[in-house]
Amino acid sequence: MRAKHMELSGWGRSRVATVDAWRPERMPDAMAVLGAGHPGGLIAYAGGRSYGDAPLNDGGSVLMTGRLDRILAADWEAGEVVCEPGVTFGDLMRVALAHGFVVPVTPGTGFATIGGGVANDVHGKNHDRHGSFGDHVRWIDLALADGEVRRISPDSDPDLFAATIGGIGLTGIMVAVCIGLRRVKSNAVRLYERRARDLEHFLTLQESARDAATYSVGWIDATARGRELGRGILETAEESRATAEVPPGPRRRMPLEMPGFALNRMTVGLFNTMYYNRVPAEGRERHARLGQFLYPLDSIEDWNRLYGKRGFYQFQCVLPDAGAPAGLRRLMEEISAAGTGSFLAVLKSLGGAGRGHLSFPMRGYTLALDFPAKPGVQDLMRRLEHLTLDFGGRIYLAKDATMSAESFAAMYPKLDAFRDVLERVDPKGRLVSDMARRLRIRGTGA
Numbered sequence: 306m307r308a309k310h311m312e313l314s315g316w317g318r319s320r321v322a323t324v325d326a327w328r329p330e331r332m333p334d335a336m337a338v339l340g341a342g343h344p345g346g347l348i349a350y351a352g353g354r355s356y357g358d359a360p361l362n363d364g365g366s367v368l369m370t371g372r373l374d375r376i377l378a379a380d381w382e383a384g385e386v387v388c389e390p391g392v393t394f395g396d397l398m399r400v401a402l403a404h405g406f407v408v409p410v411t412p413g414t415g416f417a418t419i420g421g422g423v424a425n426d427v428h429g430k431n432h433d434r435h436g437s438f439g440d441h442v443r444w445i446d447l448a449l450a451d452g453e454v455r456r457i458s459p460d461s462d463p464d465l466f467a468a469t470i471g472g473i474g475l476t477g478i479m480v481a482v483c484i485g486l487r488r489v490k491s492n493a494v495r496l497y498e499r500r501a502r503d504l505e506h507f508l509t510l511q512e513s514a515r516d517a518a519t520y521s522v523g524w525i526d527a528t529a530r531g532r533e534l535g536r537g538i539l540e541t542a543e544e545s546r547a548t549a550e551v552p553p554g555p556r557r558r559m560p561l562e563m564p565g566f567a568l569n570r571m572t573v574g575l576f577n578t579m580y581y582n583r584v585p586a587e588g589r590e591r592h593a594r595l596g597q598f599l600y601p602l603d604s605i606e607d608w609n610r611l612y613g614k615r616g617f618y619q620f621q622c623v624l625p626d627a628g629a630p631a632g633l634r635r636l637m638e639e640i641s642a643a644g645t646g647s648f649l650a651v652l653k654s655l656g657g658a659g660r661g662h663l664s665f666p667m668r669g670y671t672l673a674l675d676f677p678a679k680p681g682v683q684d685l686m687r688r689l690e691h692l693t694l695d696f697g698g699r700i701y702l703a704k705d706a707t708m709s710a711e712s713f714a715a716m717y718p719k720l721d722a723f724r725d726v727l728e729r730v731d732p733k734g735r736l737v738s739d740m741a742r743r744l745r746i747r748g749t750g751a
């Protein structure tokens with residue numbers, strides 16, 4: 306098997322790496338890639354839906370897992386599947402729904418893979434109710450840097466398991482993952498949309514949705530200021546008994562690279578006002594396919610080209626409950642004053658900590674939004690990073706491309722436990738990424 310020398314980027318297209326990319330068709334080939342010497346180290350690259358540099362390894366190798374996408378076993382009585390890591394959430398969801406189940410937690414795109422979902426311990430719109438993806442993983446077959454394949458579970462090797470959930474691919478290459486599914490009555494949800502006039506109103510609505518709703522997600526107008534700061538739409542959803550027959554529409558493609566100047570305070574502000582007003586003041590209710598609700602952007606292929614050639618950054622933090630009202634206000638003020646043309650911000654509540662040493666969630670509120678890569682944006686990201694620290698929060702590695710090693714260490718209190726595991730399973734640091742080097746995850750150069 307041969308590697309292809311090529312450029313790869315994260316979803317934000319602002320971080321680019323030149324790599325030797327290996328794309329095995331079958332697991333034995335993947336094991337041979339792992340066993341070969343890689344002077345610049347190796348990291349898994351799956352769906353490429355992480356925004357920054359988690360799956361990149363400039364000057365080294367990447368193992369592309371996209372073709373390792375087989376479902377290996379399924380028990381449709383118990384609701385359990387075992388699959389290769391390159392299976393996407395969207396595909397697994399379709400198969401599960403056909404048998405009356407759902408993947409219990411899924412990120413906002415069906416193109417992310419199961420391997421990527423474990424490695425970032427991803428969360429969905431139901432974190433208060435169902436936790437993060439790692440909570441539903443029963444065991445993992447993990448190929449360590451020296452080629453040994455170990456089946457790890459919370460009982461067999463709790464530390465290695467906790468380091469692998471949310472471990473951004475540094476503990477080994479996952480070769481199979483066993484997932485517990487959740488039974489549902491249909492492929493649809495009842496979707497309720499309500500306007501929130503400002504941040505305070507938003508948080509009041511979202512707080513009551515925490516216990517009452519299965520799914521909830523808020524869309525905030527990031528350009529609103531003054532009395533309207535934090536206004537937006539809160540969506541909540543419940544599983545429906547009635548099946549939705551609507552066939553999925555054709556996928557649309559971003560027709561071309563948008564010029565950077567097309568996104569400015571005026572165009573984005575106009576879009577956001579239209580978005581806010583599309584929901585009547587008294588709210589509305591409708592029936593929607595689960596896929597449409599869970600993966601709203603997946604019908605537009607390559608939507609990341611919207612931000613032009615230079616790409617964009619996504620900022621996502623979580624603030625603990627206590628600091629959230631004041632902290633979110635400060636973040637929104639900073640963002641709105643910067644006026645860098647960000648679209649909608651997403652605001653969600655999170656229910657508690659994940660199982661992984663580097664899991665992102667904590668009980669609190671998470672805010673996510675995009676910034677086109679323009680001059681000055683790195684300074685803005687730095688200010689938002691410091692505000693996040695001031696309010697006791699943390700930044701999400703799946704989205705990050707700019708955080709400093711110092712802030713990372715301050716935000717992730719179990720980093721030392723994670724480092725101990727890496728020292729045990731990969732003392733030579735064969736598995737490495739641009740993110741690991743930037744954040745000095747091993748405590749040294751990488």
Ligand SMILES: Cc1cc2nc3c(=O)[nH]c(=O)nc-3n(C[C@H](O)[C@H](O)[C@H](O)COP(=O)(O)OP(=O)(O)OC[C@H]3O[C@@H](n4cnc5c(N)ncnc54)[C@H](O)[C@@H]3O)c2cc1C
Nearest residue numbers: 351352353354355412413418420421424427428473474479
């Ligand atoms: C539109 C959109 C919406 C999103 N919404 C959410 C959301 O709601 N919630 C959320 O939590 N995240 C969300 N994300 C982020 C996304 O879910 C994560 O970044 C996820 O990890 C991407 O998976 P991937 O398959 O693309 O992995 P990649 O981005 O390719 O890789 C991610 C990490 O997984 C590691 N990895 C992948 N496969 C393996 C393997 N077999 N063995 C070891 N390591 C492996 C890689 O090394 C890397 O560190 C969203 C992203 C997009 C683009």
